[in-house]
Amino acid sequence: MGIMYHSTRGDQRAYTASQAILKGLAPDGGLFVPDQIPPLPKSLREFAAMDYHGVALEILSSFLTDFTRDELEECVEKAYDKKFDTPVIAPVVKKSDAYYLELYHGATIAFKDMALSILPHLCVKAARKNHEQREIVILTATSGDTGKAAMAGFADVPGTRIMVFYPDGGVSPIQKLQMVTQKGKNVRVAAIRGNFDDAQTEVKKLFSDQALNSEISRRGYVFSSANSINIGRLIPQVAYYVWAYARLLAAGEIEEGEKINFTVPTGNFGNILAGYYAKCMGLPVGRLICASNENKVLFDFFTTGTYDRNRPFILTSSPSMDILVSSNLERLIFGCCGDDAAKTAEFMRELSKDGRYTITAEMKKNLADFTGGYATQEETSERIHDEFASDHYVLDTHTAVASAVYQKYVKQTGDRTKTVIVSTASPYKFVRSVVPAIDPEDAAQDEGKDFDLIADLERVSGVPRPAAVREIDHAPVLHNLVIDRSEMKAAVLDFLK
Numbered sequence: 053m054g055i056m057y058h059s060t061r062g063d064q065r066a067y068t069a070s071q072a073i074l075k076g077l078a079p080d081g082g083l084f085v086p087d088q089i090p091p092l093p094k095s096l097r098e099f100a101a102m103d104y105h106g107v108a109l110e111i112l113s114s115f116l117t118d119f120t121r122d123e124l125e126e127c128v129e130k131a132y133d134k135k136f137d138t139p140v141i142a143p144v145v146k147k148s149d150a151y152y153l154e155l156y157h158g159a160t161i162a163f164k165d166m167a168l169s170i171l172p173h174l175c176v177k178a179a180r181k182n183h184e185q186r187e188i189v190i191l192t193a194t195s196g197d198t199g200k201a202a203m204a205g206f207a208d209v210p211g212t213r214i215m216v217f218y219p220d221g222g223v224s225p226i227q228k229l230q231m232v233t234q235k236g237k238n239v240r241v242a243a244i245r246g247n248f249d250d251a252q253t254e255v256k257k258l259f260s261d262q263a264l265n266s267e268i269s270r271r272g273y274v275f276s277s278a279n280s281i282n283i284g285r286l287i288p289q290v291a292y293y294v295w296a297y298a299r300l301l302a303a304g305e306i307e308e309g310e311k312i313n314f315t316v317p318t319g320n321f322g323n324i325l326a327g328y329y330a331k332c333m334g335l336p337v338g339r340l341i342c343a344s345n346e347n348k349v350l351f352d353f354f355t356t357g358t359y360d361r362n363r364p365f366i367l368t369s370s371p372s373m374d375i376l377v378s379s380n381l382e383r384l385i386f387g388c389c390g391d392d393a394a395k396t397a398e399f400m401r402e403l404s405k406d407g408r409y410t411i412t413a414e415m416k417k418n419l420a421d422f423t424g425g426y427a428t429q430e431e432t433s434e435r436i437h438d439e440f441a442s443d444h445y446v447l448d449t450h451t452a453v454a455s456a457v458y459q460k461y462v463k464q465t466g467d468r469t470k471t472v473i474v475s476t477a478s479p480y481k482f483v484r485s486v487v488p489a490i491d492p493e494d495a496a497q498d499e500g501k502d503f504d505l506i507a508d509l510e511r512v513s514g515v516p517r518p519a520a521v522r523e524i525d526h527a528p529v530l531h532n533l534v535i536d537r538s539e540m541k542a543a544v545l546d547f548l549k
């Protein structure tokens with residue numbers, strides 16, 4: 053029997069994996085969850101003998117059961133190829149107090165590449181499987197990282213198109229350059245006069261605009277979403293937890309069956325949830341340490357059992373974790389109340405109405421695998437400095453949050469279990485924070501000049517700038533559309549002429 057997917061909010065229908073990927077979100081607004089978590093399909097020793105492709109194929113085959121093995125193999129090959137700057141795909145490196153799982157060797161040098169490299173190929177196969185003749189159109193509003201990673205993934209994938217909206221003046225100069233130089237016949241980028249919320253709200257409206265949906269359908273197109281709640285993004289992430297364990301086993305760092313901890317810099321809760329799924333499959337994982345920045349909603353939740361988004365939104369040096377509503381947490385809530393959709397729906401109603409909800413003591417007991425922690429910007433910057441001083445290893449701000457939280461965790465608990473820190477971005481992506489942390493003098497001279505800071509980092513660290521940074525320096529600008537929010541619909545129709 054294959055694995056089916058159903059909504060966290062009560063819609064009784066069962067969906068195949070490919071249907072869940074095409075839909076993205078359940079019709080009742082819930083998230084798709086698998087009706088069971090499959091056991092690991094191979095022994096840990098067998099995984100230790102595989103390359104990344106092998107591990108990914110095994111994990112995807114376990115969850116996405118209406119795809120054939122050949123189809124998934126083709127997706128894996130196309131996703132994890134030369135776009136990555138190392139054939140290892142996700143290196144695990146040993147430093148003095150922990151291992152770092154580097155998930156930033158893909159096209160946009162951040163961990164979202166791990167899932168967004170494969171999602172387009174899963175979408176195309178899913179469309180074919182469900183006799184969807186129309187071309188898939190991805191619309192995305194982005195605050196910087198997701199849009200670029202999605203475009204890099206979908207660029208020139210036959211049968212798909214992607215349009216990205218970003219807030220004009222609301223992304224870093226490097227992020228903007230990454231987007232406006234994006235190649236591909238099927239991509240379009242527009243800057244919106246407004247902020248990220250404006251762009252996001254309008255994209256959601258376009259998705260549910262019936263007239264627009266009919267019109268584009270007449271033209272042979274259908275909307276789909278590359279959002280992080282899509283199981284087509286979640287499931288590929290399970291693979292690198294198994295991979296990390298397998299690498300440590302292969303290197304003789306751990307015994308077969310020995311438990312290890314993971315510390316994960318967390319925003320929308322997608323990454324760490326994949327780690328939890330890996331644990332549920334039988335991977336020997338001790339604790340999942342959920343690291344937040346000063347927007348510490350999740351730390352408070354794991355500590356008190358109350359999720360409360362009513363607080364100021366803090367702009368930090370780890371912007372991809374500046375999130376007050378972690379969408380993927382809904383899947384964990386559903387699981388920890390015993391797959392009770394009515395209860396989950398009620399919590400989510402409370403969240404949208406009052407901005408908060410409190411889980412029961414019983415439910416809280418089911419969260420025992422998780423420990424919450426957080427780090428301030430000062431602690432984060434200090435950690436970047438200290439890690440560079442002790443190991444000559446440069447952490448980006450997000451990974452540094454996780455590393456600082458891990459150090460505090462060890463101090464508080466004395467837990468010496470071997471730990472993998474999930475490293476989510478290249479430091480080259482956040483030079484404005486990273487360079488001042490390790491070399492304040494140089495940084496002061498080059499304040500605000502990203503490419504000068506990049507040169508500083510290259511000189512100080514001895515790590516050459518990645519191709520993703522080299523390319524954008526001289527790449528031609530291909531997109532210069534700047535529009536008002538009210539013009540977004542027309543821009544979409546123009547793109548789909």
Ligand SMILES: *Cc1c(COP(=O)(O)O)cnc(C)c1O
Binds near residue numbers: 320322372450476
């Ligand atoms: C998106 C992102 C995160 C947060 O991951 P979630 O799956 O949303 O928890 C952390 N670090 C970086 C660099 C990211 O881009």
